[in-house]
Amino acid sequence: MDMSQYMDMFMEESREHLQALNQKILELEDNPHDLGILDEIFRSAHTLKGMSATMGFERIAELTHEMENVLSVLRGAQVAVNTAVVDLLFRCLDSLESMVDSISSGDTGNADVSDLITLLRKAGQGELVAADKPKESIREASKVSEPVQADLPTVVDGIEVLKSFEINQYDLTLLQEAQRKRYDAYHIQVELDPGCVMKSARAYMVFRNLEEFGEIIKSVPSSQELEDEKFDLSFEVVVVTKEDQERVLHAVDSIAEVRVKSITPVNLKEVKAQEAQDNDIPQVVKETNEPTNENALSLKNRTTTEAKSKAKGSQTVRVDIERLDNLMNLVGELVINKTRLEQISTTNSVTELNETIEHIDRITTDLQNVVMKVRMVPIEQVFNRFPRMVRDLAKELGKEINLIVEGKETELDRTVIDEIGDPLVHLIRNAIDHGVEMPEIRRQKGKPVESVVRLVAKHEGNNVVIEVDDDGRGLDPQALKNKAVQKGIISAREAEQMDDQAAINLIFMAGFSTAEKVSDVSGRGVGLDAVRTKIESLSGSVEIETRINQGTKFKIRLPLTLAIIQALLVNVGEEIYAIPLGTIDETTSIIPSHIKKVQNQEVVLLRGNVLPLVRLDNVLEVPKTVEESEELYVVVVRKGEKKAGLIVDSLIGQQEIVIKSPGKLLQGISGIAGAAILGNGHVSLILDVGTLF
């Protein structure tokens, strides 16, 4: 069978599960006795095992299977959770992650996991009482060539097979009603073939067949969850019908890859009696084909975990990002044409038209907001991997670090989220490796031994701000200058003239690394210049605030979305260019005679500050048509701490523009960030302010 169509789904879901595992195991380390966390870890590992076995990735299945065994021993409190076990579990996750990665790059994903498996078995044996069970299943698993698939139907700990079945008051009324009308009710346990890939489709067929002659009044998991494939390999339904048991059985059993595990007539009296006896959740007890005792024992535990996880599941739809991009493009078109309409209405003033345009304007703005929101994902996705990373780093370096994460729920455009991970990893590594001092030094300085690294995301106007903040040694401007001079990045004279802020910004220069020695963690020279380049390519900016011995704060500012921005349109010669509003500080006008030359660079004094000037017509090689007037318009733009004044011929006005790629042929042209289509249908280029000075 061709599995390729499920590959994307598999990749995506396994990554999600791995992420969840990482997070939960971290939690477990802090709360080693919390069974709830263990249960969640177990469930994730189990799902991962099922998925990978289905897709034929045996090594992943094998490893997760062994992890499960250890987890179940931990769950049974036969072995205590300790750092060694947690470390081992983390190592397993790393190995799983690399296998998943290798699969995504087209490999088989069959790394050698025998070491880990040996260790896992050792961990599982610890000093446990019920050691026999996991050991047996391990042997079984390693003997058979397709261990997991072979195991599933009778799964070792019976996870699939048993679901608790709750009958609430509403169901009860339905059942009574049915009985009064002489309908029979059957409780059916349906089981899917372990190799079944379209689980929700199978479930749907079961429903369809049963509904031909009866009514399904209850299913566990709910039909919605079945549809979303939020179930393992079995589910249960209660159907009311006038047909006999044989017919019902046949209706379900005849579907390929579907098996009826048990079918039981529901006896209403019994249900009632149970309810009377037990004030807790009433359960329909199955009489025929009753699974073994062992399973029945685990029933209570499972009820609670299931209820928990159910509460979490929100109603979501997975949508291909490409479709969202399409949607965004269409909205972009709409915005362009709206602008066009606005222009038409200003030249031909028709009152009715104006009103309609106002409406359209409002609707497109709303629509645009909605689409933007759809594309937004919480930054949690990125942030979630940091606790683990920080833990490992701190251990490796022998530092004590408390990572505080705030504003996980802050949302950013999907494209930004995808790109922001690496720069953040870099900044956090830097903070821990270079920023934070060793414990003994901290003690000498009278600081708390445990250092605090804060990772904060928040909204600020139309931007999202992400801060990476440590309470370490801070940056010393003088040391940075010396280093830069030594490395030949700046001259000694330049260093003398430099103010502190400029000196600090030196660390963004290419080839600058402050660490005295290159460590494994950071400081490989690819440093912060890469971080800044990346962030600027996302139309963002980075700032540093630092104080010696008090710490360093990196502040990243990112636009909410990349697709539609506000821009100032300007004339340069006959041509129209768009300057993103986010980069503009102000606009002003100057008199040509006030322009001075400093080291061959034109500058002007603006409120006492020296402002370097950039003549856009020269930089952009615009044919000269306009005579130099008595007054020059200057758009003051900002790049980090640096400012420059762009000389333009006239200002047209502020407009919402949709950023379009100018096509592959023209990619990478300096000074141009993209193209936009104006209201009149002409194309205007968007200036990449960062590369102009």
Place this chain on the structure above:
Amino acid sequence: MEKVDFSDELQLVAFSLAGEEYAVDIHYVQEINRLLNITRVPKAPYYVEGVINLRGNVVPVIDLRKRFSLPPRETTDRTRIIIIKVKDITVGIIVDGVSEVIRIQSSAVEPPPGLYGSVDLDYIRGVGKMDDRLLILINIEKVIDLEALADEE
């Protein structure tokens, strides 16, 4: 059922450029447009005339005269932009005029002669003979420098 084999027949869009007849394989041609408003792109390669708005998409346009080092000429009302799509790259090429769609046997296409006018041989796939006409088949992938683009990725 009888099958007609079209494999050795080429369908070409013929166009004129500096007095010569050229042709491009119809598979590459997406559409043919009148000259649209072109926005100049600073620092672009010399042969890129600029970008146009093709129904909401920004498409770069190549001046084929410049690409082939032919003398420049004023645009006329016959000037056209042929929109070409190769792989996932869309570009427009400016030509003096588009005449017709021609079917030609691939056997009638000969490799380019040693020297052909001033046009760089790299850009030519072959010369098609049709009655007394000669059609220069351009190698569109070379014209838009597809390899160089692929290298950048």
